[in-house]
Amino acid sequence: MEDRELSKDIDNLDRKIRELREKETGSSEKGSSTYIGAAHIGIRIAADLLSGIAVGAGIGYVLDKVFDTRPYLFAVFLLFGGAAGFLNVYRMAKDEENKKGVR
């Protein structure tokens, strides 16, 4: 019985600490991390876009070599890759929106 009460107390304490921490980090970090956060999103968008195209082009190149259909598959997969890059960025943007809550 005592054990259970003790664990309940610890849980309560844990919750309180977490709430306080959220309050503190939420208010103090917002100002300073805005630029860093923006830079990260920028880098992420660039990397996502480019990696989509690069992977698409790579797949196209390899398939071309395998099927000996140069340059048609390369062109097609380059477009698919671009679409995939945009899809990645779109999903990321949607996730960010969801995190911040709809404004």
Place this chain on the structure above:
Amino acid sequence: MSNPMEQFNIKPLIPIEAKGYDISFTNSSLFMVLAVVVISLLFGLCLRKRTIIPGKAQAFAEMIYDFIHNLLRENVGPEGLKYFSFIFSLFLFVAVGNVLGLFPYAFTFTSHVAAVGTLSLIALLFNISVGIKKKKWGYIRTFMPKGIPWALAPLVMPIETISLLSKPFSLTVRLVANMTVGHIMLKIIAGFIVGLGVLGAVPLLFDSCIIVFELFIALLQAFIYTVLSCIYLSDAIHSH
């Protein structure tokens, strides 16, 4: 001024060749081994005396553990805790690799696409196998989101496939770019310190600030790398 790209050169320390392939033990491998040794030593020493009320060293080790534990629980959910060991190792390896690279004369293996890319590929294969194990044939549905007419399948499936395959690539590029850029910047500014003589105090001050910032970036990038691996893992587990 010495070449700022020189620090990224891979030099074989113990040349080994097997069947025409060069599998030498390089400075990159040395620092990977070093990273593993540092991690093992850190946790071995910190957890030498295990008590219910942790001392400072034990609290430090538990803090890292808790940090990743919470990360997994928030990003993947309770079912993700099964894969804790994988994510934990990934985080420690990248974080310690980044930080080790900041020491003078050290080599940063996380600045090489080959090293980080392989890690990302392992993460990708891990995620795909988790997804297949969980959903069996239903995993194919990952490439065909709900509410899309079957007529569009030949268009959507390649795009979704490339989207999935490009994730580790973008993950790699981001970590590598961040580490490379920071180290080049440090090196170039360090070159001015010697070149400017007395005035070199200015770039010295600058470099001291940057190295603190780099330390922050090193840990942050390891954190981001881990978070994104978690998110991909969660996609593999939860997607419909």
